[in-house]
Amino acid sequence: MSSTPAPRPTRRLQAARLIGLAVVGVLGMIVTEAPRGHFGAASQVTLLGAIYAAALVLLALVFSLGALQGRRWAARGSLILLSVNVSAFLPALVHDFPVAGSVMLWSVVQVANEFFVDDTRAQRVRRHEQKAPTPASVWIQRYGPAARHILAVSLIANLSIVGFEIAASWVSDLTCLLLGLGVVALTGPFMLAVVRQQPRHLAWLALVLLGAPWSATLSAGLVALALYQVVVFGFVLARGPLFDDLVQSFLHRPALLLLSTFGSMAVTGALVLSFPASARGEPLSFLDALFTATSAACITGLAVLDTASTFSPFGQAVILILIQLGGLGIMVLSTFATILLGGRLALRSEQALEEILDIQSPGAAYELASFIVVATLALEALGAGILALRFSQHGMEPLDAIWYGMFHAVGAFCHAGFALWPDSLVSQQSDPVVLGVIMALVVVGSVGFSVLAALWLRARGEHRRFSLQTRVVLWMTLALTLVGTLLYALLEWNATLAGMTTPEKWMNALFQSITLRSGGFNTVDFATVEQATMAVMMVWMFIGAAPGGTGGGIKVTTLAVLAAALPALLYNQPRAVLMRRAIPNDIVYRAATIVTVAGFITVIAVVIMLATHNLPFSHVLFEVVSAVGTVGLSLGITEDLHAIGKWVLIALMFIGRVGPTSLALALGAQKTGRVTFPEGRLMVG
Template identity: 40%
Template sequence: MLSNLRNHWSPPRVLAAGFAVIIMIGTLLLSLPAASQSGERLPLLDALFTATSATCVTGLVVVDTGTYFSIFGQIVILFMLQLGGLGFMTVATWFTLMMKRRISFRERLILKETMNQNTIEGIVRLIGKVFLYSITIESVAALYFAFRWMDEMPLAKAIYFGVFHAVSIFNNGGFELFGDFRGLTLYVNDSGMNIAAMVLVLLGGMGFIVISDVMEYPRTRKLSLHSKVVLTAISVLTLLGALLIFVFERTNPLTLGPMHAGHQIMASFFHSISLRSAGINTVDVGAMRSATLFLMVILMFIGSAPGSTGGGIKVTTFTLLTAALWSTLRGKESVVLFRRRIPSDDIYRALTLAFIGMIVLLGSTLILLTLQPQPFLMVLFEATSAFGTVGLSMGLTRELVPAGEAIIILLMFTGRVGLITLAFALSPGKGKQLYRHPTGDIVIG
């Protein structure tokens, strides 16, 4: 599988290199004349942008997927969405298990990094469940979508659309084939489509670890601390996001204003859930009010759960920082969640991740502002969407200059691979510290 790599290649480097290889292969395939409906070659930078967006399951696009790419090009994107969502190591491990081959210790370490696990114990068993759950969920969703679209298009096209959108939405990819960059705006009042899409996004965004935990709950009658934190955080953020979107947009004549109350609530929940990392929309994002857009920036920065198909700093990071803040304000020395004390190392890691994420995002936004003569909020929104691998857009992506495209490509790659993983992949290695400095006091506040 990857055992031929040299021993000095750490798991984070293998993970980052694997995504880079998939992106390079996808770039070459999408730049072929056969990948476009017109038979013309897609410029290499645009092909790289599309391949990165698909592999990093983001959904930002510079050309319309449904009208520009041929069936060949769309299938290439489909495979990249699947590989990017599940992770190339997950797919490779499944094939290895099917061939009755043994998974080496080194490969288990890489899988641990892929799934954001703290231990390799049970990692191969988890990978098997991940693949089974993913295929089952995508198959059921594809069947529903196909039946839903049978009355609107030929059967073969309905099946193809069903498979493509089931894979794209579950993997939080954000790619769609309806043309004219419309997303799911045609189905804003379709309750069945909205509910199906929201369920897929939630399942993809909560992470395979949590899905496995929930599936085994009837037998074990317990959930891990990680699953409790993820489920609680996603529930609170979704409810709060939906409430605020409804309040901000219910009188906006360009978004929720023309709808009746039931559809307004449904659309509010849809976009709150989509902000986890899905990148699909049922109303025009660019027409939303500034308060709504800024709220969406915050939720996109938080992102989804570890071990999921989404990006951002992760809901667990946000929860740990919130809990640490609350403990500090109350004068408590320990951070406690669900009657469990959180190790200080986890708090430092969460703080590091959030701080690096802010530096990367704000630095990228500053560079983009010098390259693109656009409003600040629009540039910040696009950069956050790329970093959180969300894929929602106010329209800036299609107007990016080449240097701007490069910045967004790097943000998408960083968001999918992960800040900590990428930092370890690029670092020269760490040696053991043989001494400790004396302590010192600094006045804070």
């Protein structure tokens, strides 16, 4: 280690990391469920636990003060605290593996970051802040890394208090209160500089006062502090180099970023859903929590537990957040992937957004991502408002109506089939307003950002020719919707649609046709559908939605390319032609590879499921296709699966969400080799 004192921003980050190690260790000691261990049961502080906490806090304070003063001996502080945490929590692994393992993993990651990442991170911060020397940017340069870390630790601490229901513990409350007050003192100058620069941001701080008024009670103060920290954390991240780093990471390692993003969301969501506060009764097992979190983050909708009766309002909120993050994540990342692969988006020829699509510039990428987020939230808010009004007209309490409207609007746009009714939307099958809003949100979310933006510009009066991407998506969506409606009505007119009026039959047939392509909701009992209908449904689920949208499947453009390639192969034409445009052969190969790999994965999963479960073949195939296509529909066997089946579906949902885009990126990044081989002839067919 160099004898030269570290720069002040690095020293502050080192001190913040030491405090974070102490806070996580103390809270981990409280929430660890080890009745027969040295930490005792959850919310209990044993004598050994108190000694450990006191020693940890004392060490953290001593070494953090030394770090701030640039003392050389302080550099050993993180290693010493790591040793203390690992030694204390290693015996607790036997009693409470998730909590003890999380504390140990956090400690190891923080120490690793300190020794391997800090120098390059500080250089990126300095390069980033040289662009805009404002008071806020100067603060970011000096205190940004430390503030981001301590804010993350403080938010994790507040989440732990709520999730593990330890608000009655004075140790945890005092820890979070002191940490929150320290955050206010640290970030106060930054927020004042931000408000002075842009007074409109004062509204975000006003929400803190409206959300949790300050009072004499400690709980209200902690809630207000937590809300303040959420707002400040967003500003600190937005003003820092994080987004620039993400853009550069996507440009250089797009598939890896895609995999790590959804993998991190699923694991983090599983940990939070396993909190006692997430369930109405006994806490979920980690496997069930991971299944639910993966289904929500990968916006699928398959569930091994009933959402309304199993999960508390806190757990439902976690599921909603995972759905929203998963929907926004796939829209942003897949849109960037389309551009990176050379796709001709509809907006590329639009002067109004030409600069936004130049993602070689991090600022332009930030504008593109912001545009997608704002458009998504606006559409969801509109749908949530209509649904909430309709639910209140049905006699639902105002707050319940708002929650139900928001939950189902976000779920519909993001194509996550989670519902707060046990029968999905069967109870709403005769309400044209509810079904109409859900169908509209599903369709809008399925077509992709590029198509939405092109339609928006056309609606504003800019009459320019749609790109091939937009035209293919619109025509394929229309064709699949109409054909699916006719087939479902024809096959189920006197089956699942029996007992409805003629308009209701057509409305529900249309709903199933739309939701089959990754929507995930149902208004009829799919357990009683005809075998022929089941086959059609699986085909529609396998096809899915459009690239850049929130739906899954192999994508409608993939099907269109293969359909165009078929006559080219039959008539020995050199290129496939689609809507009077020649399709490059590499795109045809990419489409064929995606379909082949998806089919191969489906076959393997079906074999494993049949070998480990005594279930009908049709039901297993339907479940597997639903998971691969991230649809979320089921014939009722999800709750009957044992551990192996759940792990298989978890893997399928993850592959179905990130697989097609990652595979396309991997194929698109391949370069033609210089080595050529002599041709060989084979008889096929």
